[in-house]
Amino acid sequence: MNSKEERSPRIVLSKLSREKGFPDDFQDNYHTHLLCHRGSFTFLFNDTKMKCKSGEFVFWFANSKLSELEFSKGFKATTLLVEKQFLNDNVPDQNLSIDAILHSRQYPVLQLNDQNDKQRVLSNFQLLYYKFQDKEHRFYEEALKLQMRLFILEMWHTFTSEFERRKRSLQTGTIYEQFMHLVQEHCMKEREVQFYADQLHITAKYLNYVSKQNSDITASEWIQRYTKERIVLLLENKNFNIAEIADEMGFSSRSFFTRYVKKILGVTPSEYRTRLE
Structure with missing residues (x-):
């Protein structure tokens, strides 16, 4: 084990209680997965108060x-x-579950349906940690990276189940709730307010009004926010080159995509990727 790993291990599995909380640097260095067994806790997430209860996952x-x-x-x-760079470096084809990933950014608390789901999450924690501990394995790094990818796929399975459940409930919700669902589903290729207004059978002006009344943010701003998140996720995934991302998001050319990214991120796609290195 090198000195860097001694200071900041890639995988940390621990029990939490009211008396024993998170390490000081956990939000700077790690992606956090938590399964609540007993009691509850509250937290402020993106300026919204949230609560996680026994049997829920965060x-x-x-x-x-x-x-x-x-x-x-x-x-x-x-x-x-899980150390953030180690997880990011071992993400499978992120396009498989981009909606579920973005859903978890907005709704970090997941309701696990039954004991089997809870056991699946806990087993997934333990398998990754045990593989991290197995440093005598002849193919340690390769085996750990494969276990990391399997862990991510299992978590995506959990996120997607929750995403689909919430999507079904939103389809019968208010105009604003339906709009937010449509944006998450279509903003990869649809970035105009008129598209969503047509889907909801209202005018673009009224949709902007409804969005502003419910969230103090216009419909066009919501569309740009979700589009920006998808672009960032795809640029951080090294499995895609820039031309492939532009095509996936329905841009007519790489140059048009580059101009759009420059507008919303302040840098070109190439410059953004250079900063990640």
Whole structure:
């Protein structure tokens, strides 16, 4: 084990309680996976107060806007911290579950349906941690990376189940809720307010009004926010080149895509990827 890994292990599995919380640097260095066994805790996430109860699962990306963690009496949980760069470097084809990933950015608390789901999550934690501990394995790095990819696929399975459940409930919701669902589903290729207004059988002006009334953000701003998140995720995935991303998102040319990215990120796609190196 090198000195860097001693200072910051790639995988940390631990038990949490009201008395024993997270390490100080967990949000800077790690993506966080938490399964609550008993009690509950509340937190402020993107300026919204949220609560996780017994039997629920939480996922926070590293550097999330997270604060004000408060734990109930008797709180118990298992948490798995994965070093952010190690996880990012071993992401499978992210396009498979981009909607579920973005859903988890907005709704980090997942309701697990039954005991089998809870056991699946806990087993997934343990398998990754045990593989990380098995440093005598002749093919340690290769085996650990494969286990990391399997872990991610299992988590995507959990996220997608929750995403589909929430999507079904939103389809019968208010105009605003239906709009937010449509944006998550279509903004990879549809970036005009008129498209969503047509889907909802209202005018673009009225859709902007409804969005502003419900969230203080216009429909066009929501579309750009979700599009920006998808672009960032795809640019961070080294499995795609820039031309492939432009095609996946329905841009007519790479140059048009580059201009769009420059407008919303302030840098070109190539410049953004250079900063990741």
